[in-house]
Amino acid sequence: MSLHNPDVETRDAAEQRARDEAALRSQLASLRERSPFYRDKLAGADPGALHDLPALPFTTKDELRASMVAERPLGRHLATPLEAVRRVYSSSGTTGDPLFIAVTDADLAGWAEIGARSYRACGIAPGRRAVLTYNAGPFVAGAVLDAWTRIGAPVIPVGSGNTERLVKAFQLLGAEAMGCTPSYALYLADWCRERDIDPLGLGIRQIAVAGEPGGGEAATRALIEDAFGANVREAMGIADVSPSLWGECEEQAGMHFCGRDFVYPELIDPAGNAPVPWEDGAEGELVYTSLRRDAMPVVRFRSRDRVVVTARPCSCGRTSVRVRCIGRTDDLLIVRGTNLFPSAVREVVAEYRPRVGGMIQIRPAHTGVRQDAAPRVLVELAEGAPAGDDLSLAIQQAIRAKLVVSTAVELVPYGTLPRSEYKSHLVDFSESATRPS
Numbered sequence: 367m368s369l370h371n372p373d374v375e376t377r378d379a380a381e382q383r384a385r386d387e388a389a390l391r392s393q394l395a396s397l398r399e400r401s402p403f404y405r406d407k408l409a410g411a412d413p414g415a416l417h418d419l420p421a422l423p424f425t426t427k428d429e430l431r432a433s434m435v436a437e438r439p440l441g442r443h444l445a446t447p448l449e450a451v452r453r454v455y456s457s458s459g460t461t462g463d464p465l466f467i468a469v470t471d472a473d474l475a476g477w478a479e480i481g482a483r484s485y486r487a488c489g490i491a492p493g494r495r496a497v498l499t500y501n502a503g504p505f506v507a508g509a510v511l512d513a514w515t516r517i518g519a520p521v522i523p524v525g526s527g528n529t530e531r532l533v534k535a536f537q538l539l540g541a542e543a544m545g546c547t548p549s550y551a552l553y554l555a556d557w558c559r560e561r562d563i564d565p566l567g568l569g570i571r572q573i574a575v576a577g578e579p580g581g582g583e584a585a586t587r588a589l590i591e592d593a594f595g596a597n598v599r600e601a602m603g604i605a606d607v608s609p610s611l612w613g614e615c616e617e618q619a620g621m622h623f624c625g626r627d628f629v630y631p632e633l634i635d636p637a638g639n640a641p642v643p644w645e646d647g648a649e650g651e652l653v654y655t656s657l658r659r660d661a662m663p664v665v666r667f668r669s670r671d672r673v674v675v676t677a678r679p680c681s682c683g684r685t686s687v688r689v690r691c692i693g694r695t696d697d698l699l700i701v702r703g704t705n706l707f708p709s710a711v712r713e714v715v716a717e718y719r720p721r722v723g724g725m726i727q728i729r730p731a732h733t734g735v736r737q738d739a740a741p742r743v744l745v746e747l748a749e750g751a752p753a754g755d756d757l758s759l760a761i762q763q764a765i766r767a768k769l770v771v772s773t774a775v776e777l778v779p780y781g782t783l784p785r786s787e788y789k790s791h792l793v794d795f796s797e798s799a800t801r802p803s
């Protein structure tokens with residue numbers, strides 16, 4: 367049995383819903399007592415049941431940031447006395463001050479439990495020596511260490527930025543599993559090859575990727591699996607709710623929801639904001655409501671993560687829905703009215719391996735989400751691969767056929783595009799003309 371908490375994870379969906387009803391009622395009642403932010407926001411609303419939840423307003427990251435600025439240090443949405451806070455993380459905002467995320471002891475225990483379910487699904491198992499590349503720095507990903515400890519895995523925390531130490535953990539300690547971003551896995555494979563170390567010889571059997579889309583894309587996954595001879599599964603969370611919330615089981619067909627009893631997930635149509643039922647093949651944005659959270663509970667928090675749902679029963683025994691992340695609304699470009707997720711472009715390009723290396727960068731003509739000109743797509747060739755006149759045209763036509771978007775594909779030599787030890791920046795606006803979006 368590869369489940370961390372079988373009672374919860376195999377629970378019947380109807381029974382789970384009854385528990386969620388009760389938990390939501392008590393959470394909302396206590397929020398009105400504890401959180402000035404939600405006392406104002408939910409004034410007049412009377413959510414008696416889960417089916418009333420869509421009538422409540424969303425919470426956005428910008429609102430939480432404004433709440434923090436209005437009442438330093440932690441904001442009007444802090445729902446516990448400051449003395450009860452045990453850690454303050456920050457989320458990696460692109461502009462302005464960081465948004466702080468405060469947690470109590472109970473919140474940390476909750477994160478560890480959800481993370482243990484997620485990563486157990488991903489193959490981090492009791493007794494299995496596992497290397498963790500998330501730094502114990504300001505970001506919540508560092509708290510994944512608690513989850514792996516809870517699983518009972520001998521954890522080797524190496525952080526990022528020291529690839530030599532990471533490689534030694536496999537060579538000297540016989541580690542078999544690793545948690546990292548997809549970008550870092552690809553970087554590690556290149557790093558090894560450049561030093562005549564065979565990535566296949568490291569003995570990595572299991573890789574749990576998280577932190578950015580890519581681990582769920584078939585081509586990117588194949589690239590990582592082939593490089594290391596390892597099984598790759600994906601986990602996903604969000605800083606403001608929980609570092610891990612989803613984990614992919616041995617079926618490798620999407621990530622199960624692992625936050626039962628702590629978080630209630632909804633799916634919405636990001637354009638019209640209407641609820642989308644959890645049906646097989648449904649697509650939408652994830653929205654989260656805390657059911658058990660002390661310091662900073664959220665109600666209907668907009669994740670900006672776009673997913674596709676798998677609602678079929680799963681052979682692993684978990685009864686929760688599965689999702690595959692197709693991109694973040696933050697990365698989205700709208701090219702002449704059509705949505706373009708940069709990770710989807712990378713997926714199309716990867717089908718041209720082994721002629722291409724897998725790295726891409728999109729350079730839009732001007733700043734902003736909406737683009738009226740075809741963006742440039744820089745595609746890195748594989749090491750030593752010749753360009754050939756036909757290749758850029760073939761990739762351009764494939765992007766057009768699959769994503770219904772016109773681009774201008776340019777091939778660049780291997781090693782030209784920036785490598786990342788954490789997350790890849792698939793869109794580069796640094797040379798784009800300035801225009802308000």
Ligand SMILES: [Zn+2]
Nearest residue numbers: 615680682684
């Ligand atoms: Zn499963």
